[in-house]
Each structure stands twice: as structure tokens, then as C-alpha cells.
Amino acid sequence: MNSKKAKLPDSSEAVVNKSDLDEFIGYNLKRAYMLVRSDFRATVSNDMGEDGLSPTSLAALSDIVQSPGITQSELSRQLGIERSGLVSIIDDLQGREFIARTPVPGDRRVQALVPLTKGKAAYDKTLTLIRAHEKALFKHFTKTEKQQLLALLGKLREHEIP
Amino acid sequence: MNSKKAKLPDSSEAVVNKSDLDEFIGYNLKRAYMLVRSDFRATVSNDMGEDGLSPTSLAALSDIVQSPGITQSELSRQLGIERSGLVSIIDDLQGREFIARTPVPGDRRVQALVPLTKGKAAYDKTLTLIRAHEKALFKHFTKTEKQQLLALLGKLREHEIP
DNA sequence: TATTGTTATACTCTATAACTATA
């Protein structure tokens, strides 16, 4: 495998490209998230195969496992996406028999979303997987640094609600 | 108006939704980035109107301003997107007269990308705008906290190259 | 043969609007 660059100005070596934008937290947040997301996807699809979940599908399944009986409207609000966009996600989770839509006595418009055994298992397995994945991804971080990062990101979410 | 939830455990109040996923840095990174990105888009499109740039277009313009004469292939590598995907971005920047494609003597395959006056102006204005925007977004953060966050995000990028 | 810029194409993600069946 040869991966030689043709004629890059090679102003700098293996140094991470310096840019004006590096001063911005938002830009660094983006680069960091892109990194973690692609790693997440690779990890989950490698180790879970057909049962692999996208970040958003995992978040949906998580809410359903933790709040059995939640409706799609409530779920869409929590995830911050439109009701219409949730349909295909729920269809997919139902198709894999991870969750079920069940009728709610008293209001025939809504359907409660409940986790099924297979869904609960996939959820637990995914969580275990991500724990290992994060451990590897942040292996250069001390425990304190990880806690700091978590606290700082949490502080941002806290103040600028959603 | 009867708002009886079918069988929700209604464990918590208006507290920011606690979730299993909150333990993961990746999840918090995603929520934080989504927040900052939507704020970025709103700010830039409100204050720049027709001259508003998407995050990726801004990154492209930034590289062109800082490395005048860069080629599309080099740029695509730096941005981490495919050459083909860059075409419409460059078309757009050229259409607004922010940049120009100029021939390179010696290699008629490539076209050097150079910033134009209008592009440099839009770039400077956008940077000023984002500085103010970040200042507001992180108003609850101390200077030390902001530096810490920047350092921690930088550390992640540094180690897991791109 | 390999590379640059490009087109064609498709897939994912998400948003808007409108429909239906209920309430």
C-alpha cells in the first residue's frame, strides 16, 4: 500500500493542520464529533453486523427502553427531530423486533412504544460495546480529563437547553 | 382535556432528561455539537443573509484564504470529503465571486483556487460574527473553562489523527 | 498508468406540508 502525497506544499510535517478556525470551540467540537461518530459507526457495524444501530436509532431505542410506553410524539420531542422523521426509524426498530407499537386503551390515536426482549438485548450489547469503544478512543486521557470533558459538555447543554 | 399517560413511569420532572447515554462522551459531544451548529447556522444566516456560509463552505473558504492557490484535490483531503463533493461547494463560492479558479502553468489538469476581494471580506466578517456568537454561547463559561474545553477537544483530534 | 476535475447516481438524514383517524 503506497500512500505518498504527490506535491503537497508540505509546509508542516505530521502536525495537525493549523487553521484560523482552530480558535473556535464550535469548529473543534465538529472535528471531534466527526471523529467519534465515524468510529462509533465502524465499531457498531463491525461488531453488531445486521443488528447495528445508527446514533439516532440507538438514542430512540434508549428512550424506549428507559421509558416503556412512550409515544412517538413525546419521543420526537426528546430526540429533537420531527414526528414524520421518526416513522422510518420506528418502522426499522419494529421490523427487527426490537420494539413493538401497542394500542393504548383510552386514546386510539396513540400507540405506546415498548421494548421487546430482542431490543433490550441489542441495547445492552450496544452499550457494552460503546463503553469499550470509548475507553479505546480516549485512552490518552486521564480519568480526570474525561470527567472534565464530560462536565464541560454537560454545562453547555444545561444552559442552552435544547 | 385529559392528559393521562397510559403507563409511563413518570419518574422525573422537568429536569433535563436523564439518560443512560449521558455517561458517554460521544453522546454529549453530539448533543453539544448539534446545539452549536444550529446556533451557528441561525447566526450566520441572520446576519449575513445571502452571503451566509455553511460550516463546510466556511472551512473551504478558510483554507483557500489561508493557502491561496490550493487545488481541489488538496482541499478535499484537508476537509475530509470526496473530490466530487467539493465541486458544488466550489461552484457556489465561485458563483458568489468569493473565489476564482485559475489555471496553473505547467499542469493543465489542475486549477488553483484563489480568494477574491469579496470572499476575503465575507470571510473576515464571518469570523468576527462567529467570535461574538461563541462569546454569547459560552457566556456561562469562565475563560479557564473555555481553554480547558479547547485543549481537551484538541487532544482528541491530535491523537486520533483524521 | 495515474491524477485532476467533473458528471451521474444513489443513499442518508431531516424538514415541510398535507392527509386520516381520532379526540
Next chain:
DNA sequence: TATAGTTATAGAGTATAACAATA
């Protein structure tokens, strides 16, 4: 009238594959 779920549709954003011109 208003709400829950759904469909249809469209727009970003990005990826793959192939092509012409050039190296």
C-alpha cells in the same frame, strides 16, 4: 379545533463509479 401517526416530497450532504483531459 387540535393532536397522533402517517405519507409524499424535497433539500442538504456525502459517497461511489465512471469519464475526459492531461500527466
